[in-house]
Amino acid sequence: MADLHHLTLTQALSAMTSGEFSPVTLVSALLQRIETTDHNINAWETVDREGALQAARASEARFASRAVRPLEGLPLGVKDIFLTEGVRTQAGFAPFSNFIPDHDAEAVAKLRAAGAIILGKTVTTQFAFMDPPITANPWKEGHTPGGSSSGSAAAVAARMVPAALGTQTSGSVLRPAAFCGVIGYKPSFGLISRRGIFPDSWSLDHVGVITRSVEDTALLANTLFGHDPQDPASLRYQGDDLAAFLTKESAPPRIGILSAFLARAKDDVAASTRATIERLARAGAQAEDVDLPVELDLVMAVHRIIMQTEMASIHTQMHTRSAEDYAPLLRAYVEVGQLIPGTSYVHAQRLRRRIRQALTSLSQRYDVLLLPTVSSTAPDTSTTGDPSFQGFWTLVGFPSISVPSGLSKEGLPYATQLVAAPFQDARLLATARWCHGILGDLPAPPSIAP
DSSP, X not given: OTTGGGOOHHHHHXXXXXXXXXXXXXXXXXXXXXXXXXXXXXXXXXEOHHHHXXXXXXXXXXXXHTOOOTTTTOEEEEETTBOBTTBOOOTTOGGGTTOOOXXXXXXXXXXXXXXXXXXXXXXXXXXGSSSOOSOOOTTSTTBOOOSXXXXXXXXXXXXXXXXXEEEESSSTTHHXXXXXXXXXXXXXXXXXXXXXXXXXXXXXXXXEEEESSHHHHHHHHHHHBSOOTTSTTOOOOXXXXXXXXXXXXXXXXXXXXXXXXXXXXXXXXXXXXXXXXXXXXXXXXXXXXXXXXXXXXXXXXXXXXXXXXXXXXXXHHHHHHHGGGSOHHHHHHHHHHTTSOHHHHHHXXXXXXXXXXXXXXXXXXXXXXXXXXXXXXOOBTTOOOOOHXXXXXXXXXXXXXXXXXXXXXXXXXXXXXXXXXXXXXXXXXXXXXXXXXXXXOXXXXXXXXX
């Protein structure tokens, strides 16, 4: 079974349940895949080989006794800003190079309790900000994998792990997923606990997942959703069972096309998005252009003020002690954020509420809104790419997902972003599954071994 690394979570769970192979076999295959592939990608900060194999052996015993949990035996990667018991959590910050937590972040704890096996920690840009990562894009040398969930997206794309946790404060789940040709999902704000994660912004941070199928996305979200009384932003999800919702017959969706974003995208991205819309329309989708009720530049200015002010507040003490250890872009962002007047922050929060109200009214008219995930294909490694197309929706906390939708002439992935009204996560994933079924999967990146 030399091709186990190509399996999705759903496929692997089905195969292990039917006895085709064991969790130990799967984990061993993926650890071997990491060993032979990651020297070209640098997606992993820490690989917990012994811990993963120990967990796999315990999982194998549960399969034998038929005490199987929802994610039993499924291997995952975890972005290196989530606390992981007994496994180093560095967050890309040198002073934390020897920090080994004594407990898991709530999201990690939930995954382990459901039977998932943590293979290790994936590379993050420092404190999940915008400084370029050490990780390479599996599709083409010299191009960024995006950030800040760089390692998570690259590891999933390179078939080193079927899925991984990420976080998004601006565009850090969807953008790397788009650049690496995989699926990235950011749920409605407050549905997944952030407890035990190094914060960037109290009112913007989201936990998200990176996978290769929408079914896998729903499988993970079903476990991760849930109220956490120790996270002040945590909410109770009142929607449908996500995995069950995907089994229902999906009618072709009603899609609102956000042409304002297409006008801001590179020509080839805009053309690819229009071609994607035509394919969906031929399959039965009802698609129409709609106008944004708010100015894109205003939304991103509000996002920047809120994020920069909150990040400066979070990092003040650590920056005072260890400014020289900060990466250049993050250090500058924190230092400028310390100069933003409190009145500007309060005004930005007031504008944010108005923006959210206007966009909620628009989103409720459609199953999803559609736009390019990113304004260009993956640029060079001096940047992690433009976060504006993703950060727009992070600001208002709407659920969003990036679905691969083709390859450029240079062999870099294109991606389409779907956005739904707040807390319509089940409908978003059902629509994404329908669209993904029309658009199809991308092949494995050609720059890695088969």
